[in-house]
Amino acid sequence: MRLGVLSDIHANLPALEAALEALRREGVDEVLLLGDLVGYGPHPREVIHRVWKEGLPAIAGAWDLRVAYPLPGALPEGVGRATLEWTRAQLSERELAYLRSLRLSHRLVFGERRLLAFHGSPGNPEEPLDLLAPARGLWELLSRYRAQVLLLGGRHLPLARRVGAGLLADPGSAGLSLSGEPGADALLLDTETLEARFLKVPYDPGPVIRDLEASGLPPVLAQVYRTGRFPKQG
Numbered sequence: 588m589r590l591g592v593l594s595d596i597h598a599n600l601p602a603l604e605a606a607l608e609a610l611r612r613e614g615v616d617e618v619l620l621l622g623d624l625v626g627y628g629p630h631p632r633e634v635i636h637r638v639w640k641e642g643l644p645a646i647a648g649a650w651d652l653r654v655a656y657p658l659p660g661a662l663p664e665g666v667g668r669a670t671l672e673w674t675r676a677q678l679s680e681r682e683l684a685y686l687r688s689l690r691l692s693h694r695l696v697f698g699e700r701r702l703l704a705f706h707g708s709p710g711n712p713e714e715p716l717d718l719l720a721p722a723r724g725l726w727e728l729l730s731r732y733r734a735q736v737l738l739l740g741g742r743h744l745p746l747a748r749r750v751g752a753g754l755l756a757d758p759g760s761a762g763l764s765l766s767g768e769p770g771a772d773a774l775l776l777d778t779e780t781l782e783a784r785f786l787k788v789p790y791d792p793g794p795v796i797r798d799l800e801a802s803g804l805p806p807v808l809a810q811v812y813r814t815g816r817f818p819k820q821g
């Protein structure tokens with residue numbers, strides 16, 4: 588099976604559409620989303636509705652949870668708090684209920700192989716697992732979850748690590764990649780061979796920046812989406 592994996596769309600509809608189209612051109616059988624559908628970008632409703640229309644399975648990212656569950660003082664004053672409040676105000680109760688319905692993990696079984704997906708790290712969407720950590724610890728993690736593949740969103744950087752017969756991979760960010768190259772990140776995974784191939788999908792960021800500037804979101808975000816540089820990863 589050819590699995591397409593996207594993460595960290597961050598309310599960027601043109602990036603999601605371009606990435607989905609590229610994965611379809613590659614002939615994927617299924618697409619899985621690893622969270623952070625919303626947050627920072629100007630299209631939270633549009634992204635949720637596109638995910639509904641496509642019927643894509645998704646797990647919750649840190650931003651989806653922040654928006655879904657308003658916790659006083661969860662974020663300090665600043666761009667993060669302003670983004671959180673703006674995003675929540677855009678969403679209907681039905682859309683918020685969808686974010687609340689997202690689970691923290693997703694499991695796929697292919698024959699003998701077991702694949703688990705999380706945002707950040709197993710058990711903590713806020714804390715990205717260090718995929719460059721010593722192999723032994725990563726192998727123990729795979730063993731503990733009895734998984735051959737762990738898919739982990741949230742770094743905004745595409746990275747794959749083979750450990751023994753297992754694989755750990757982050758697809759990077761579709762909507763707000765910090766890889767230094769323009770375009771949406773996507774991962775193609777062959778679930779039989781565990782071959783992981785990363786795509787960098789070009790899209791026009793113009794509408795995202797234009798919609799950001801018109802949105803009332805903090806002006807610095809237009810610069811972030813233009814340059815792919817952000818003072819703090821989230």
Ligand SMILES: [Fe+2]
Pocket residue numbers: 595597623648650741743821
């Ligand atoms: Fe993110």
